[in-house]
Each structure stands twice: as structure tokens, then as C-alpha cells.
Amino acid sequence: MKNTLTTLLIIAVFSVGTIAQEKGSVLIQNATLMTITDGIIENGDVLIVDGIISAIGADLSGPSGVSVVDGTGKYVMPGIIDAHSHLNTVSTNEARNPVTAEVTMEESINPNSVSIYRALAGGVTSIHLMHGSANVIGGQGETLKLRYGVTQDEMRFADAKRTIKFALGENPTRVHGQGNGIQPRTRMGVEQIIRSHFDEALDYRIKREAYFASKEAYEVDRRGRTAPPIPVAKNLRYDVLNDIIDGEILVHCHSYRADEILMLMRVFNDYGIKNYTFQHANEAFKVAPEIAKNGAYTSVFADWWAYKFEVYYSTAYNATILNENGVTNSINSDSNELIRHLNHEAAKTVRYGETSESDALKMITINPAKQLGIDEMVGSLEIGKQGDVAIWSGHPLSIYSKVEHTYVDGKKYFDLYMDPVDMRIAVDSEDSYAEAVFNTFIQGREEDSCMSDVFELIEQ
Amino acid sequence: MNIKTTFVDMASFLVMLLAWQQMPSMAQEVPAHAITNVTIQMADGATLENADIVWRNGVIEQIGVNESIPFDAFIIDGGDSLHVYPGLIDGMATWGSPETPRDLPRLENPGKPPYDRAGAQPQRVPGHYLNEDKAFEAAMKAGFTLVALGLDGQMLPGHIQPFNLSAPKLTQAHIFANPLALQGSFETAPGGWGSGAYPSTQMGVMAYFRQLMYDATALQEHMMYFEKHSEMTQPEQNDVLEALFPLINKEYPLYFEVDSKEEIERLFRLQDEFGFDVVLVSAKEASALSNELKARNIAVLASLDVTEMPDWLEKENKEAKKDDGERSESSEEGDSEDAESEELTEEELMFRSKQKEAWEKEINNLSALLEAGIPTGFTSAGLSPKELIQKVNLVTENSTLTKDDIVGLMTVHNANILGISNRVGTIKEGNSAHLILTDGPLFEKGTNIHIQVSQGVINDFMED
Numbered sequence: 062m063k064n065t066l067t068t069l070l071i072i073a074v075f076s077v078g079t080i081a082q083e084k085g086s087v088l089i090q091n092a093t094l095m096t097i098t099d100g101i102i103e104n105g106d107v108l109i110v111d112g113i114i115s116a117i118g119a120d121l122s123g124p125s126g127v128s129v130v131d132g133t134g135k136y137v138m139p140g141i142i143d144a145h146s147h148l149n150t151v152s153t154n155e156a157r158n159p160v161t162a163e164v165t166m167e168e169s170i171n172p173n174s175v176s177i178y179r180a181l182a183g184g185v186t187s188i189h190l191m192h193g194s195a196n197v198i199g200g201q202g203e204t205l206k207l208r209y210g211v212t213q214d215e216m217r218f219a220d221a222k223r224t225i226k227f228a229l230g231e232n233p234t235r236v237h238g239q240g241n242g243i244q245p246r247t248r249m250g251v252e253q254i255i256r257s258h259f260d261e262a263l264d265y266r267i268k269r270e271a272y273f274a275s276k277e278a279y280e281v282d283r284r285g286r287t288a289p290p291i292p293v294a295k296n297l298r299y300d301v302l303n304d305i306i307d308g309e310i311l312v313h314c315h316s317y318r319a320d321e322i323l324m325l326m327r328v329f330n331d332y333g334i335k336n337y338t339f340q341h342a343n344e345a346f347k348v349a350p351e352i353a354k355n356g357a358y359t360s361v362f363a364d365w366w367a368y369k370f371e372v373y374y375s376t377a378y379n380a381t382i383l384n385e386n387g388v389t390n391s392i393n394s395d396s397n398e399l400i401r402h403l404n405h406e407a408a409k410t411v412r413y414g415e416t417s418e419s420d421a422l423k424m425i426t427i428n429p430a431k432q433l434g435i436d437e438m439v440g441s442l443e444i445g446k447q448g449d450v451a452i453w454s455g456h457p458l459s460i461y462s463k464v465e466h467t468y469v470d471g472k473k474y475f476d477l478y479m480d481p482v483d484m485r486i487a488v489d490s491e492d493s494y495a496e497a498v499f500n501t502f503i504q505g506r507e508e509d510s511c512m513s514d515v516f517e518l519i520e521q
Numbered sequence: 522m523n524i525k526t527t528f529v530d531m532a533s534f535l536v537m538l539l540a541w542q543q544m545p546s547m548a549q550e551v552p553a554h555a556i557t558n559v560t561i562q563m564a565d566g567a568t569l570e571n572a573d574i575v576w577r578n579g580v581i582e583q584i585g586v587n588e589s590i591p592f593d594a595f596i597i598d599g600g601d602s603l604h605v606y607p608g609l610i611d612g613m614a615t616w617g618s619p620e621t622p623r624d625l626p627r628l629e630n631p632g633k634p635p636y637d638r639a640g641a642q643p644q645r646v647p648g649h650y651l652n653e654d655k656a657f658e659a660a661m662k663a664g665f666t667l668v669a670l671g672l673d674g675q676m677l678p679g680h681i682q683p684f685n686l687s688a689p690k691l692t693q694a695h696i697f698a699n700p701l702a703l704q705g706s707f708e709t710a711p712g713g714w715g716s717g718a719y720p721s722t723q724m725g726v727m728a729y730f731r732q733l734m735y736d737a738t739a740l741q742e743h744m745m746y747f748e749k750h751s752e753m754t755q756p757e758q759n760d761v762l763e764a765l766f767p768l769i770n771k772e773y774p775l776y777f778e779v780d781s782k783e784e785i786e787r788l789f790r791l792q793d794e795f796g797f798d799v800v801l802v803s804a805k806e807a808s809a810l811s812n813e814l815k816a817r818n819i820a821v822l823a824s825l826d827v828t829e830m831p832d833w834l835e836k837e838n839k840e841a842k843k844d845d846g847e848r849s850e851s852s853e854e855g856d857s858e859d860a861e862s863e864e865l866t867e868e869e870l871m872f873r874s875k876q877k878e879a880w881e882k883e884i885n886n887l888s889a890l891l892e893a894g895i896p897t898g899f900t901s902a903g904l905s906p907k908e909l910i911q912k913v914n915l916v917t918e919n920s921t922l923t924k925d926d927i928v929g930l931m932t933v934h935n936a937n938i939l940g941i942s943n944r945v946g947t948i949k950e951g952n953s954a955h956l957i958l959t960d961g962p963l964f965e966k967g968t969n970i971h972i973q974v975s976q977g978v979i980n981d982f983m984e985d
Contacts, residue, residue: 102656150726151721151722151723151724151783152724154722155719155721155722155724155725155728156721157630157631157632157710157717157718157719157720157721157725158631158632158633158719160632161719161725161728162727163728163731163732164720164722164724164725164727165728166724168723168727168787168790169722169723169724170783171783173783181650200724212786213781213783216787218800239630241630241631242629243629243630243632265653287754288753289746289749289750289753290746291743291746291753291754292738292740292742292743292746294732294736294738294740295735295737295738295739296732296735297728297731297732297735298728298732334594369821376710392581436856481871482867482868482872483616483868483872483875485875485877487875487877488872488875488876489832489842490828490876490879490880490883491828491831492876493832494869494872494873497872497876498872500533
């Protein structure tokens with residue numbers, strides 16, 4: 062009997078979760094609305110219709126049959142956006158070459174990872190699924206909506222800007238310089254890898270365009286006097302690098318030290334690249350005015366450091382200093398554990414640097430949205446934006462608050478009061494119970510996710 | 522009757538003529554072979570009792586009841602109790618392939634490996650790598666008369682080529698037909714952590730594969746130009762890229778070994794980009810994408826290597842059976858098990874329910890594919906004949922798939938998928954003589970395979 066009930070419960074939960082990209086409607090009434098871009102609205106209502114926020118105000122009524130949630134005493138805020146995550150990658154680092162712009166996390170999404178559900182329980186609705194930091198120019202990123210239970214394609218955030226991971230400093234020099242004895246061995250080498258590859262990409266573009274032109278001339282010349290061109294093959298890596306130079310791809314650069322941050326800004330100015338984000342950037346506070354002047358963004362930890370040499374000179378005031386200097390800064394997790402309480406991480410900026418609560422919340426909502434090129438669609442409670450919201454039991458920056466419901470596109474994906482003990486989508490038919498528990502809940506807890514797949518390389 | 526006989530005679534004559542032309546050194550006609558007085562399993566599922574079958578030069582000349590057996594025929598008398606089935610076909614195996622090398626030397630620059638170290642060896646043809654392998658004889662004894670051979674490797678291991686299983690040691694002489702496909706997988710570059718190379722991840726394999734296709738496209742274009750303009754720079758010789766020409770020209774399908782639903786979806790992306798035909802190999806989760814496979818006209822060479830029933834489920838089923846039967850015989854052991862199951866946490870109960878669902882999906886993969894109308898065949902995919910019988914039993918006992926269905930997968934379905942159904946897969950006049958003679962229905966306990974005939978060559982396994 063108990064067994065049957067459990068099965069029914071699973072079916073109930075999953076029949077909600079498995080319908081692909083379904084958009085939902087919900088009316089949340091009488092809550093404190095943390096709009097992010099338009100202050101706080103007390104006793105407010107939010108109406109989401111077919112996945113879009115269609116009204117914000119008081120005493121709203123929804124279409125007939127819309128589910129109504131009493132928000133009395135609760136807080137509603139836009140879903141948290143994590144600008145740096147490896148939450149559900151198949152593999153993270155294609156670590157065998159210092160430049161792998163051609164690979165993409167779009168092809169490394171595991172839609173079945175239970176970590177997606179856990180992040181939803183922390184009020185997160187979107188993540189930036191990133192390549193790791195083993196390579197100077199790593200793979201392209203993919204912005205995802207945490208629609209737990211859908212296919213890998215249906216997790217993708219439609220119309221999000223394309224992104225790519227760069228990495229400076231110790232990780233690429235350790236993996237490639239020390240590991241394989243090739244460039245880059247030093248920070249100077251890192252810079253040259255970037256410059257030389259951009260130059261090669263530009264050179265390729267000229268040759269490829271010349272080939273197309275000659276080919277056309279050859280094909281239209283019916284008298285056969287024009288010599289055919291030697292074909293120049295399409296090059297996936299250089300195409301992506303050219304897209305970066307053309308501004309079609311936003312760079313997110315793993316970096317720590319102030320000098321390497323300045324270096325990359327110089328390089329990018331030389332190639333006309335704009336709208337990039339320094340990830341981690343523990344020493345960014347030293348060069349905050351310069352970052353602001355270049356219009357660059359930062360995405361930092363609240364207080365996580367000292368895990369390797371280049372990360373010793375750090376401070377819990379980093380986010381506040383950057384914010385005070387006018388840098389659009391976000392707080393990220395880069396961790397499958399931290400992602401579940403990014404609200405605490407944002408709150409630390411209030412605690413340490415006395416950042417305003419409103420700015421602290423921006424750092425996990427609208428600011429990461431800007432850095433990912435999705436701020437027109439999400440990141441705040443605004444009419445016309447997508448219905449990605451979380452209902453909190455109390456103020457989201459309070460240590461005592463919990464997420465009660467998380468909605469993506471107006472559809473509920475997390476409910477604190479209907480939260481079965483096992484939310485895995487699938488288990489292996491071969492594993493014993495003990496193995497399955499180990500694989501899902503224990504293994505991988507201690508991993509530095511940014512460098513996963515490459516530990517063995519480094520240890521050589 | 523007369524017309525038919527004349528036609529058959531003419532056909533036989535043509536076949537003989539053809540055979541004679543192919544073997545100019547033979548002064549005399551090759552003698553015929555016949556199996557008489559047997560039950561023949563025909564293509565349409567019907568059986569022909571007390572029938573005879575005659576072949577010459579590897580080609581079936583006559584099938585029927587009371588046929589006049591050619592005077593020169595070497596006759597095997599079926600004695601009224603034996604069955605003739607079409608020879609079984611393994612849709613893909615890598616028997617005889619050299620093992621993938623171990624202890625590879627460290628590369629100076631793992632980011633730019635030579636093609637073979639990246640896992641790209643599409644130029645390889647199995648006929649050049651036929652090592653001795655006990656699997657050939659084991660397969661023959663299990664009733665296989667033909668195998669589409671591939672090679673062990675990674676992203677692009679080589680060509681797929683069908684071979685007659687007519688001798689325990691295969692040579693080029695046993696080639697059944699020209700290569701019919703390229704072989705592929707998402708396997709990363711060889712060498713492991715110490716000596717590995719790019720691509721080392723699945724996303725890397727996808728990118729590398731694309732780049733190979735682009736490079737091959739450019740090389741082919743260059744070669745076409747050079748044919749007309751010998752004054753221009755000569756294109757490079759590149760057997761790896763040249764081997765991909767049939768793929769970029771969509772002349773060959775890609776036989777791709779892949780199991781998980783997500784990986785099959787990733788393969789679809791590559792197919793969308795390059796437009797080649799795909800045959801899935803192994804494909805344990807393929808039925809989850811039946812609609813998409815149908816829309817894409819993708820065939821599946823499915824593996825029968827399914828997971829054994831989870832222990833707890835087997836125990837539970839046994840208990841249920843026992844309960845249905847004699848309730849009075851509740852042993853002490855049974856009592857303790859009942860006590861154990863009551864101690865299960867809610868979490869473990871949920872785990873079991875999910876695991877049961879996962880296992881049932883796996884075991885029903887083949888039947889679901891067939892029900893959805895997906896062309897489905899069989900690949901041994903590493904299963905030995907002994908394991909195969911176990912898995913056949915496991916699948917037929919726990920899904921709607923019957924043993925006859927499995928014979929169908931291994932004969933007519935596989936012949937269709939491999940594109941060789943005009944010669945094998947069914948027993949009919951004009952087809953190659955790929956036959957097995959058994960003393961009972963295939964895959965049933967106690968059934969022995971007496972004789973295996975591959976392209977007319979007889980192997981008698983009951984002699985010893």
C-alpha cells in the first residue's frame with residue numbers, strides 16, 4: 062500500500078515536470094514584491110499568464126481557472142540567475158588544447174541531473190552553463206532555464222546571447238605549460254595565445270573570403286579563363302573567434318589577478334571587443350575604476366578564496382568596491398552546493414560592505430542577466446518579462462528564509478510542500494541502492510567544478 | 522508448370538553461366554548441393570514441409586517439394602525432422618579487429634594529434650585487419666552465416682564490410698560485398714590520461730568530426746578543380762579525408778554506436794548539419810526517440826545486451842509466484858525477507874520503483890522499436906553466442922518480443938538494413954545459400970544446429 066502511494070506521488074510530481082516547455086499561469090496575491098528594477102511593492106500581486114508577467118499591482122484578478130497563491134507574509138522576487146555554473150555538464154573541460162573555441166556546452170548538457178532540482182530549491186531559475194578553466198580560450202557556454210524534466214534542447218534559454226569561456230593565470234599555465242610543456246607556461250604566454258589566435262582567425266577570414274570571391278569568379282566565367290581557387294576549408298575554431306571579434310559572442314573570462322585583468326582589457330581594446338565579464342576576479346577591487354572605464358563586468362564570489370596561490374589576495378569587500386565604482390557585478394556560485402543559497406552569498410555584501418539590499422539582490426538577478434544578454438527577458442519583476450519567479454517565506458536576504466515555490470515560465474518546478482525524498486528523474490537499472498545513493502548524493506561533492514576532468518592532467 | 526520449369530532452368534543456367542565466368546579456371550561445372558526432406562522456414566513466415574533445397578556455386582537453385590535433385594548433387598538427407606532457417610546475420614561485430622593499442626607514447630602536442638591518435642581512421646577497411654578470432658567459429662556454431670564487420674576504434678574506426686562466415690579463419694576470400702558504410706561513435710581520442718589527445722570529451726568529438734567533414738569537403742573540391750586544371754597546385758594526398766568523401770556526398774550511411782537518448786539527440790544534430798543517412802548501432806535507449814527515428818528514416822541495429830533483472834525485483838517476483846502458489850509453504854527464509862521489505866525506507870521504495878521503470882524500458886526497447894515501425898535489426902555488440910542465448914531468454918521472457926521476432930531481426934531485418942536483402946536474409950531461389958539446419962526451433966532449449974551453410978560452403982558441426 063505504502064509502495065503504491067509512493068508510486069502515485071512520483072507520478073503526480075513527474076506528470077507536472079515532464080511536459081516539455083509548457084508555460085504556466087499563476088496569480089500571486091498580497092506579497093512583498095522585490096521588483097529589483099522598480100523598488101519594493103508591499104501587498105502586491107503578480108499575474109503571470111502563459112509564462113509572461115502580464116500584470117503587477119494590487120487586487121489583480123486572473124483569467125478564470127488560473128491558480129492563485131496567497132502571498133501574505135511572503136516575498137516574491139525574480140528567479141536567481143547564476144552567471145557561473147557547471148551544474149549539469151556531461152563534461153566540463155576539453156582540456157587537451159589551450160584553445161577550444163569550437164566546442165560548446167550546448168552539446169554537454171545533462172538534463173537529468175538532480176542538481177537542477179536542488180538549484181530550483183534555492184530559487185534559481187537560470188544558469189550560465191560554462192566550460193571549465195583549463196584552456197585560455199575554452200568552449201562556448203550555454204544559458205539554461207532550469208526546466209527540470211525536459212530534454213537537453215528544451216533546457217536552453219531561447220534567444221540568450223552566445224557566450225564563451227576564457228581563462229587566465231594558473232589553470233591554463235598548469236594544464237598546458239606544466240602538464241604538456243607547451244605554450245602557455247606563463248601569464249605572458251597566455252596573452253600571446255589569445256593574440257596569436259585572434260590574428261590567425263582574422264587571417265583565416267581574409268583567406269576564406271578571398272576563396273569565396275575567386276570561386277564565384279571561376280563559376281561565372283563561362284569561357285574558362287579564370288583559374289579555380291585552392292579551397293580554404295571552413296574552420297570552426299576560427300569562425301567562433303571571429304564571432305567574438307564581431308561582438309556576437311560575450312566573453313566570460315576566468316581571472317584572479319589585477320595585472321591579468323588589465324592585460325585582457327588591453328588585448329580586447331586592441332581587437333575592439335566589448336561587453337565582457339571577468340569571472341571570479343578576486344583582485345578586481347584593485348582595478349575597479351579601470352574595469353568601469355572599459356565597461357567590463359565582473360562576476361565574483363562573496364568570500365571564497367585561498368584555494369590556490371593566485372587567489373590569496375582577496376577580500377569580502379570585492380563585490381561592494383566594484384559596485385561602488387559603477388561596475389555591473391554579479392555574485393556567482395561555480396558550485397553545485399553554493400548555488401542552492403546564492404541569496405546568502407548576496408547578503409554577505411550587505412553584511413561586509415554595507416551594500417544596499419537592493420543592490421545586493423541585483424547581483425543575483427538583473428546584473429547576471431545583463432552579463433548573459435538576457436536582461437530584456439528576465440532578472441526583474443516587470444510586465445512583459447518571462448515568469449521566472451520564486452516565492453520566499455521571508456526576506457530573501459535573511460538566513461532564516463526559505464524558497465517555497467519556484468516558477469519557470471509561470472510553471473511551478475519546485476514546491477517546498479510537495480518535495481518528495483527522491484527527485485531523481487532516472488536511476489540506473491544496474492546499480493544497487495547503495496551504489497545509486499553514492500553516485501547521486503556523495504560522489505563529486507568535493508570537486509572544484511571549474512577544473513573537473515583535468516585533475517589527472519595536472520598531477521602529472 | 523512448364524513455363525515455370527523453363528524459367529527456373531533458364532535462371533539456373535544463367536547462374537551457372539555467371540558462376541562459370543567467375544571461375545575461369547574450372548573446367549567442369551561445380552557440383553550442386555542439396556538438403557532434402559526438411560521443413561523450410563520461408564520468408565513470409567510460412568513453412569514448407571518435406572521440402573528440398575538445392576544450391577550450386579553458392580546460389581540457391583531450387584526450393585520445393587518433390588524437386589528433381591540434380592544428378593551431380595551432393596545430398597544431405599534431413600530425415601523428415603530437421604528445419605532449415607535462413608543463415609543468421611550479425612548486423613555489426615568487430616571480431617578479428619586488432620585491439621585498440623595500449624601504452625601509446627605521449628604526444629608532444631596533444632592539441633594537434635595525428636588523425637589516428639585523435640580517433641579518426643575512416644580509411645581502414647576490415648578486410649585488411651582480419652586477425653584470428655575464436656568468435657568467428659563460435660558465431661558459426663550459433664547459426665550465423667554472415668557478419669558485417671567493423672573495427673575497434675574511436676570516433677571513426679573505419680568501414681563496415683559484410684563477410685561470409687564460411688571458415689573459422691576469415692580472409693579476403695570471404696568478402697561478401699564491398700564496404701557499405703562508415704562506422705562512428707562518440708568515443709574520445711585513445712591514450713587515457715597519460716597519453717590522450719584532443720578530442721577528450723564528447724563535445725570535442727563533435728567539433729573534431731565537423732572539422733574533418735569541412736576539411737574533406739575542401740579537399741574534394743580541390744581535387745575536382747585539379748582534374749580540370751592540372752596547372753594548379755596539386756591537392757594533398759590524404760586517405761583519411763578521402764575516406765570521408767562518400768559520407769559528405771551522402772553515398773554511405775554512418776553506422777553510429779550510441780546508447781543514451783541524449784547522445785542519440787546529439788547525433789541528430791550532426792545528421793542535420795551534414796545530411797548523411799544514419800544507422801544506430803546498439804541503441805539501448807532508442808525507443809525513447811521512436812517518433813524522431815521514424816521521421817528521419819533511421820534504422821537500428823539493436824543490442825540484446827540488456828541488464829539482468831535487478832536482484833530485488835527477481836526476489837519480489839519469486840515471492841509473488843510463491844504467494845500465488847502454495848501459501849502454506851512459507852519458509853523461514855520467506856518470513857525474514859518479508860521482514861526485510863517492511864524495513865525499507867521511503868527513499869529506497871522510490872528508488873526501486875524508478876529502477877523497475879528504467880529496467881522495463883531497457884528490456885522493452887526492441888519490442889517498442891518494432892511496434893513503432895522502426896526498421897530494427899540485431900548487432901551482437903560484444904555478446905558471445907553463449908551470452909546471447911541468455912539474453913534472448915531474458916528479453917523474450919520479459920517483453921512482448923518472441924523468439925521468432927529475434928530470428929526475424931537476425932535474418933530479413935538485418936539484410937534489409939545492410940542493403941543486401943537481394944542476396945540473403947530469406948530462403949528463395951536466386952539468393953545466396955546462407956542456411957542453417959537445426960533439429961528444432963531456433964533459440965529453444967535442446968535445439969542443435971547441425972549444419973551451417975555460408976555462401977554454399979557447408980560446415981557440419983555434428984560431425985564430432
